[in-house]
Amino acid sequence: xxxxxxxxxxxxxxxxxxxxxxxxxxxxxxxxxxxxxxxxxxxxxxxxxxxxxxxxxxxxxxxxxxxxxxxxxxxxxxxxxxxxxxxxxxxxxxxxxxxxxxxxxxxxxxxxxxxxxxxxxxxxxxxxxxxxxxxxxxxxxxxxxxxxxxxxxxxxxxxxxxxxxxxxxxxxxxxxxxxxxxxxxxxxxxxxxxxxxxxxxxxxxxxxxxxxxxxxxxxxxxxxxxxxxxxxxxxxxxxxxxxxxxxxxxxxxxxxxxxxxxxxxxxxxxxxxxxxxxxxxxxxxxxxxxxxxxxxxxxxxxxxxxxxxxxxxxxxxxxxxxxxxxxxxxxxxxxxxxxxxxxxxxxxxxxxxxxxxxxxxxxxxxxxxxxxxxxxxxxxxxxxxxxxxxxxxxxxxxxxxxxxxxxxxxxxxxxxxxxxxxxxxxxxxxxxxxxxxxxxxxxxxxxxxxxxxxxxxxxxxxxxxxxxxxxxxxxxxxxxxxxxxxxxxxxxxxxxxxxxxxxxxxxxxxxxxxxxxxxxxx
Numbered sequence: 001x002x003x004x005x006x007x008x009x010x011x012x013x014x015x016x017x018x019x020x021x022x023x024x025x026x027x028x029x030x031x032x033x034x035x036x037x038x039x040x041x042x043x044x045x046x047x048x049x050x051x052x053x054x055x056x057x058x059x060x061x062x063x064x065x066x067x068x069x070x071x072x073x074x075x076x077x078x079x080x081x082x083x084x085x086x087x088x089x090x091x092x093x094x095x096x097x098x099x100x101x102x103x104x105x106x107x108x109x110x111x112x113x114x115x116x117x118x119x120x121x122x123x124x125x126x127x128x129x130x131x132x133x134x135x136x137x138x139x140x141x142x143x144x145x146x147x148x149x150x151x152x153x154x155x156x157x158x159x160x161x162x163x164x165x166x167x168x169x170x171x172x173x174x175x176x177x178x179x180x181x182x183x184x185x186x187x188x189x190x191x192x193x194x195x196x197x198x199x200x201x202x203x204x205x206x207x208x209x210x211x212x213x214x215x216x217x218x219x220x221x222x223x224x225x226x227x228x229x230x231x232x233x234x235x236x237x238x239x240x241x242x243x244x245x246x247x248x249x250x251x252x253x254x255x256x257x258x259x260x261x262x263x264x265x266x267x268x269x270x271x272x273x274x275x276x277x278x279x280x281x282x283x284x285x286x287x288x289x290x291x292x293x294x295x296x297x298x299x300x301x302x303x304x305x306x307x308x309x310x311x312x313x314x315x316x317x318x319x320x321x322x323x324x325x326x327x328x329x330x331x332x333x334x335x336x337x338x339x340x341x342x343x344x345x346x347x348x349x350x351x352x353x354x355x356x357x358x359x360x361x362x363x364x365x366x367x368x369x370x371x372x373x374x375x376x377x378x379x380x381x382x383x384x385x386x387x388x389x390x391x392x393x394x395x396x397x398x399x400x401x402x403x404x405x406x407x408x409x410x411x412x413x414x415x416x417x418x419x420x421x422x423x424x425x426x427x428x429x430x431x432x433x434x435x436x437x438x439x440x441x442x443x444x445x446x447x448x449x450x451x452x453x454x455x456x457x458x459x460x461x462x463x464x465x466x467x468x469x470x471x472x473x474x475x476x477x478x479x480x481x482x483x484x485x486x487x488x489x490x491x492x493x494x495x496x497x498x499x500x501x502x503x504x505x506x507x508x509x510x511x512x513x514x515x516x517x518x519x520x521x522x
Contacts, residue, residue: 009233010118010171011148012108014089014125015155017139018044019102023081024071028139031065036073043068045139078102088128093121095282097148103155105148118144122166145169147233150178153185174231179204186225191218203229246282246345248272255294255337259326262291262338263319269343270314277345283308286347289321292340299325299334302346314343422478422495427507427519434509434516438462439471439498447513448494452477461498461506464517469500477510497521 018028021044026032033043033052040061043052051064062068078101089096089104096106108118115121122142129140142165143154150169154177158165169177181203184192200206206214207229215223248269256262277284287309290300303317318341325334386402439446441456448454458471476496493511495518500506505521 010108010112010144010146011105011151011233012112012118012121012125012142012144013099013103013105013148013151013155014122014129015104015141015143015152015159016085016102017141017159018042019082020073020078021071022138023078023101024074026069026071031068033061033065033068033070034073035070041073075101084132085129088132089125092124092128099148099152103152105151108144118168119166140165142166143169145177146171146174146231147228149228149233150174150231153178153181175204175207175229178229178231179207183229186228188221188225191222191225194218207231246273246276246284246348247342248276249340249342251340252338255339257326257337259319259322262322262326262341263315265341266318266322266343267311267315269341270311270318273314273343273345274311277348282345282348284314284345284348285309286345287314287317288344288346289318290342290344291322291325291334291338292342293334293336294339295334295336297334297336318343422497422507425521428522429520431517431519434518435464437464437508437515437517439508439515445513446515448477448510450481450492452479452494458496458498461500469502469504472499472501472503474498 016022018032020034020042021028021030021032024032024034026044028044029046030044031047031050031052033047034041035058038058040052040054040056040058042054043061047061047065047068050068052061052068056064058070062070082098082101086098086104093106093111096104099105108121112118112121115124122144126140126142129138139159141155141158143151143156143158144167145151145154146169154167154169158167179202183195183201183203183206185203186192195201195206200209206226209226211223211226214226250265250269252262252265256265273284285308287303288300289303290298292298301321303321309317322338326338439458439461441459443456446454446456446458454477458474460468460470462468474496477494478496479492479494481492493509496508496510498506498508506517507519507521509516509518
């Protein structure tokens with residue numbers, strides 16, 4: 001199997017077996033398990049052979065291995081014990097990602113060319129680990145592949161083969177390597193359960209599904225997992241370096257009360273920050289601007305880049321932000337001039353990992369729109385501009401979440417089943433306040449019981465303008481009974497879809513036999 005570097009992006013993962021056990025001072029040959037919240041979080045190889053498994057309750061695990069030692073989970077202990085290893089590894093490769101204590105990831109292309117091959121790079125890292133005192137008998141796995149996810153699995157496979165196991169996945173064949181792994185390695189329980197019901201048990205089967213179908217059926221988290229299953233790397237590495245803060249600052253004497261004066265001081269700071277990042281092969285994706293006044297007030301604001309920040313973009317954002325603070329009418333307006341200005345690279349990634357825009361390919365018109373929105377955000381504050389996103393929920397208003405502009409959109413499980421959820425298509429107009437209406441059957445007003453039984457079929461509807469319309473068709477009810485255990489918060493209702501003879505379609509809400517139009521369909 002060839003291990004020569006190629007022009008494709010390659011990732012190397014070095015992983016230490018049962019690190020929490022090692023950090024606590026035990027050998028992997030001893031039966032030891034780490035416990036968190038009464039369940040097994042991780043265990044040594046010896047405990048695993050006894051039948052102990054991650055997720056087991058303490059009592060069940062003890063029944064499999066009565067002589068096993070149980071230790072509490074201590075993240076601080078794990079991180080502190082891993083620091084000497086990080087120090088040695090960064091002597092070989094200055095830029096690496098601390099995935100978690102016991103696991104490191106790095107871009108292998110440049111270092112492997114320096115050492116001659118991926119195998120030589122792996123050997124240099126393992127030799128550095130061997131020189132660390134007081135850590136004898138470590139079981140270490142190294143994996144190299146076209147994505148971090150695949151490299152982590154390759155390193156895990158290396159742990160099973162030897163005390164210094166190495167697995168090199170040939171460039172361009174990462175998807176083949178991943179194909180036989182069970183879909184559970186993606187770590188998405190809902191996706192795993194649903195996929196198995198559909199007969200999809202391995203990553204190879206999951207990778208063959210159309211990407212758009214995965215996004216539509218399973219949601220954004222599953223779409224990212226689909227990229228992983230195909231051997232792609234959907235996100236850049238978060239580079240670890242504890243030696244040098246990514247911050248520049250300047251004192252303004254006298255304190256600046258005008259935007260142009262403070263912006264002038266920001267120019268050398270921006271250039272200095274770019275040089276600091278360039279020396280470390282990094283790019284800034286999120287900038288924190290901080291200003292301190294002579295009265296001791298501290299103002300701070302985060303700016304996320306549409307792609308990555310350069311010096312001119314930083315100066316532009318600083319000018320906009322200072323205008324919002326010094327010239328605007330916001331509550332953040334300081335009571336005195338700015339005496340200290342600081343710029344922080346609050347979020348960074350490897351510059352080689354950002355050849356493609358983090359927000360996708362954008363036209364020049366898109367870039368101008370982003371810059372305009374960024375400027376307004378700087379003037380109005382972080383919540384001044386919001387983006388509507390879809391999340392899980394039953395009613396249409398429950399499913400809309402407003403996220404501040406530029407903030408990452410969280411995975412919300414919008415594609416997961418919600419009992420009582422209104423079926424697609426979604427209404428086009430959600431009324432800020434429900435509109436009171438009347439709905440009658442053949443013998444009078446239509447009532448709905450708490451079990452969803454209706455007194456009669458809807459025959460006509462009186463709209464908010466007072467006009468009566470005949471009901472052409474209807475569907476429902478979809479029942480909602482939330483927080484029934486709390487009399488103050490109890491919320492019970494039923495929803496119906498009604499279509500009039502004039503082809504008007506409404507989503508109607510019924511509560512205590514009173515009817516409202518909650519939303520309107522096109």
